[in-house]
Each structure stands twice: as C-alpha cells, then as structure tokens.
Amino acid sequence: MFRHSVRRFATTAVRRNAAPIPAPANAPSAVTINVSTAQGVAKGLTGAIGNTPLIRLNKLSAETGCEILGKAEFMNPGGSIKDRAALYVVLDAEERGLLSPGGTVIEGTAGNTGIGLAHVCRSRGYQLVIYMPNTQSQGKIDLLRLLGAEVHPVPAVAFDHPDNYNHQARRHAERLGAGRAVWTNQFDNTANRRAHIETTGPELWAQTGGKLDAFTCATGTAGTLAGVTRFLKEASGGRVRSYLADPPGSVLHSYIQSGGRLRERAGGSITEGIGQGRVTDNLAPDLGLLDGSLHVPDEESVAMVYRCLDEEGLYLGASSALNVVAARDVARKLGPGHTVATVLCDGAYRYADRLFSRKWLEAKGLLAAVPKHLERYIVLP
Numbered sequence: 001m002f003r004h005s006v007r008r009f010a011t012t013a014v015r016r017n018a019a020p021i022p023a024p025a026n027a028p029s030a031v032t033i034n035v036s037t038a039q040g041v042a043k044g045l046t047g048a049i050g051n052t053p054l055i056r057l058n059k060l061s062a063e064t065g066c067e068i069l070g071k072a073e074f075m076n077p078g079g080s081i082k083d084r085a086a087l088y089v090v091l092d093a094e095e096r097g098l099l100s101p102g103g104t105v106i107e108g109t110a111g112n113t114g115i116g117l118a119h120v121c122r123s124r125g126y127q128l129v130i131y132m133p134n135t136q137s138q139g140k141i142d143l144l145r146l147l148g149a150e151v152h153p154v155p156a157v158a159f160d161h162p163d164n165y166n167h168q169a170r171r172h173a174e175r176l177g178a179g180r181a182v183w184t185n186q187f188d189n190t191a192n193r194r195a196h197i198e199t200t201g202p203e204l205w206a207q208t209g210g211k212l213d214a215f216t217c218a219t220g221t222a223g224t225l226a227g228v229t230r231f232l233k234e235a236s237g238g239r240v241r242s243y244l245a246d247p248p249g250s251v252l253h254s255y256i257q258s259g260g261r262l263r264e265r266a267g268g269s270i271t272e273g274i275g276q277g278r279v280t281d282n283l284a285p286d287l288g289l290l291d292g293s294l295h296v297p298d299e300e301s302v303a304m305v306y307r308c309l310d311e312e313g314l315y316l317g318a319s320s321a322l323n324v325v326a327a328r329d330v331a332r333k334l335g336p337g338h339t340v341a342t343v344l345c346d347g348a349y350r351y352a353d354r355l356f357s358r359k360w361l362e363a364k365g366l367l368a369a370v371p372k373h374l375e376r377y378i379v380l381p
C-alpha cells in the first residue's frame, strides 16, 4: 500500500513563490461580498451558491481507515463548483464599477464556468457572451444558448495565437468599452481564488470542526485548490496539508516535482475542466504553500466513476472521480486515523454519453479500466 503511494507522490520542491499568509480570512477584506442571508432563505439564485454538504465516502473511508470526505459541489444551482467562481468574478466586477445594470459579461470557457455565469448573469440582469473552441459538442453550445448566452464557437488555436478564444473574449469586451462590458478572465482573475478563500475553505473548516488533516484536488484555473489551500493553511497554522492532483496532459505535477521547470504540454486526458499548461495568476501566490502533488491516470479516474456510483450512490464526473482517487491516495500516504477532504466538482449528467458508452470507452482504450463486476453500469452502446 505504501509503495503504491510513493510511486506517484512527491514533496513540493517549489516553495520560493509562497506569498505571506494574509490576515485571517474572517478579517474584513478589501471587498466584502455578502452572498446569503440568515434565517435560511437564499437571496435569489446567487444566495443558493455554496454551503454544500460534505459527504463521508463510507466505503473508501473503511478501506483506508481514514475519513474521506467529498464536498458536494454538484449541488450548486448551476450543477458545479464553478458557480462559486462565476458569482465572485461578477460581484467583483460590480464592486469595482466595471459593470452597470444591463451590462455585458464576456468569458472564454467551454464548460461549467459558462453555465455558472449564465445563471448568475440572468439572476443579476446582465447579458452574457461566451467564446469557446469550435471543437466543443453541440450539446454544450445549445445549453449555454438555452440559458440565454450569446455563444461564439471559434477555431481551436493555442493560447499564444491572437485568435485563441480567450483573446477573442477580451477583444469583444474592449470593443464594447469599459463600464458596458467586462471580460471576467477566470484563469487570471483572482476573484476566482477569493471565492474559495471566503466560502469553500471556511465551509470545509466549519464542517469538519477543524478536524482535517489534508485537502487535495485537481486544477483548471486552480482557483479552488489555491483558495482552499490558502484558507486552510491560515486557519490551521499551516498544519493541514494540501496536494495538487494532476491528470495526464497537464504540466503542473512535473512542474512541482522538478522544482519549477515548465515543460511543453503533451498528451491528454478524458477528464474535462482540469489540466493546465501554465501557472495561472490564481495559482501563483499559493503554489509554494502546497505540500506535494500526485498524478492520476485516466484508468483510475474512470474506475472511480464506477466505484462511486456503485458503492456510494454518487453519480460523478471524471474530474470529481480523479479527486476521490487523489483523496484515497493521500489517505494511504498519511495512514489510518486521518481526515482527508476533496471536492466533488460536478455530476456525470453532461458526460454520460461518453463515460457509460461501451464504444467510447473502447475507443479511448479504457474499457478494461471498468472493474469487471461493475460492467453492468455500461448501459449505452
């Protein structure tokens, strides 16, 4: 068991970028955002974002002798953890005077952030324009349009190409002009990370009563990992450990292990919404706080999608399953008696036609990854 965990763990070599830990998170911040009310009534949709249950994964907890806890982010109104970031980038723009009533929010996103923004923008009376690579499924485009967004699928080119979807989103906002439109820029806008410093982190701390030894999750923008890590380190006086979990095709695990050498992105993963080719502004201030990182192969993420469904009744997307694998591996590394938390980012609903399709699993070389006794869940041809 221990050898298994050693195989993929490494202690963080990158510490030099660690910014000082700020004042306690309950100290007044420069911008104070009030997202919910007392008396249990949410102030509109945005008040219903966050405060998700923390679920003990019973089977994996018994297996490891640890408490393995998953934060049920799939229960947010937009169905994912990205509702929190969407709310914070919009509120931050409002508070900075970058958005006025009837204004336009513009973002480059192919997934959950767009859905979160669509809900938040409808709820607060803004237009939403989304740029995404034209390689994305028609289903995603239809869903965003159905939620009221104007969607621009554009050629899928690398980030350093001027026509990359993120740059097109920025230029669209520039054309409309300051005060009328804002490019929310989820990757490098640190209001995203702040959502997790001010909500996800404190919720985890309160729900566990401070009895928490480690946190782990994968990164897309890294807002979740960075913000939660920052809060937990502060709240625990540095005691709670934090580990970055990386899918194939992402460079951050090797970046951390090599002490800060950024390699070219190569390969890919079936997970969506995670994996990164650079250190975003959301990650940079907290990278040095991490205690290590681990790599999770797609085979293990797929197997965990099926295990979570069968053993825990949790219908999870592949990024959540990857996080659960990572939490189990951190638990194995720490040994029995520890409490390890992660986030269950979204449900399997939008991925079901792939994750539970025999043809798709075969095409990806992942059919054998599904445990034999769980093959009955492969219900689609």
Ligand SMILES: Cc1ncc(COP(=O)(O)O)c(C=O)c1O
Residues within 6 Å of the ligand: 080, 081, 082, 111, 112, 113, 218, 219, 220, 221, 222, 223, 224, 225, 272, 273, 274, 317, 319, 320, 345, 346
């Ligand atoms: C399904 C899913 N999981 C995880 C993440 C990663 O979260 P973060 O951007 O906070 O790193 C995303 C981000 O889009 C996502 O869509």
